[in-house]
Amino acid sequence: MAIKPLPAKASLSQLRAQAKDLRRAVGKERPDAIERVRRQHPAYDENPAGFTLRDAQLTIAREYGLASWPELMEKVATELVExxxxxxxxxxxxxxxxxxxxxxxxxxxxxxxxxxxxxxxxxxxxxxxxxxxxxxxxxxxxxxxxxxxxxxxxxxxxxxxxxxxxxxxxxxxxxxxxxxxxxxxxxxxxxxxxxxxxxxxxxxxxxxxxxxxxxxxxxxxxxxxxxxxxxxxxxxxx
Structure with a gap:
């Protein structure tokens, strides 16, 4: 499974926006968005209406090779600030x-x-x-x-x-x-x-x-x- 590299100077605001966009796309039943979720989300139940922001965040984190949203948050934060x-x-x-x-x-x-x-x-x-x-x-x-x-x-x-x-x-x-x-x-x-x-x-x-x-x-x-x-x-x- 291909892992996306994090954007240069990634921020949690950017990644949160990606998660919100993904949630909206799944809610509209866009095939490309649903396929992304199927590849990354272990418990996706094929119910677009029940796809939450937390689900979208998990999907985004796994696309970047992290097991969870908190791990993604930590990785981005520690690269940016001390x-x-x-x-x-x-x-x-x-x-x-x-x-x-x-x-x-x-x-x-x-x-x-x-x-x-x-x-x-x-x-x-x-x-x-x-x-x-x-x-x-x-x-x-x-x-x-x-x-x-x-x-x-x-x-x-x-x-x-x-x-x-x-x-x-x-x-x-x-x-x-x-x-x-x-x-x-x-x-x-x-x-x-x-x-x-x-x-x-x-x-x-x-x-x-x-x-x-x-x-x-x-x-x-x-x-x-x-x-x-x-x-x-x-x-x-x-």
Missing amino acids: GRELHRYFGVELNNETWDLLEQIDENSPLLDQERLLYGAYAACLHWLEAGNEANHARGEHLIARVALRIGRVEIGLQHARRCLELVQAFPEQMSDWDEPFAREALARALAAVGEPVAARAELDRARELAGRVAGEGDRKVLEEELAKEPWFGLTTP
Whole structure:
């Protein structure tokens, strides 16, 4: 089986884009894409609709001669960066990968997928503790909270949502104008999940108020899109 050489100056962003393209192509039932998967994916079940981003990542990794996506990530990262920059690199890549997978995995997914998602969020936060500042730490806590809530670990989600807001309030000079509304969005979800709808509503209302003050149109749009997404655990959103 032919192995493709890695592109010169390969990055995980490029490879992640390849995986997304492959997933879309399989979803459209393109014969060339399906044949690539058949050659590389040991458990492909001939169901294009069930072909996930994780499946696409495994296929891409094997095309480059690696046994798994984490091995491919490690190979590319160690060729590019060292030391503190390696922490920054993994902080970015793990953060992006976890967000990519967040809407594909929930509490009904296989336990191993849930664990990988949660541990990916923790790992991203750990790398940012080594390479970033309190703003990066707060964003890592936000991601952990969102993942934990997504997979039904609501008490863990509440713990990290509170820690996120605590950091945002303690270090305002390091934060962007969108950090606090995101922190309150996560806390609102967590409070709703543990059965505190009144407190959850107050946090959600505050998040919406602050979102309206975000200066950047693109940042404001991202916030509004996140606020519109489930799960809200029974809390009605306008």
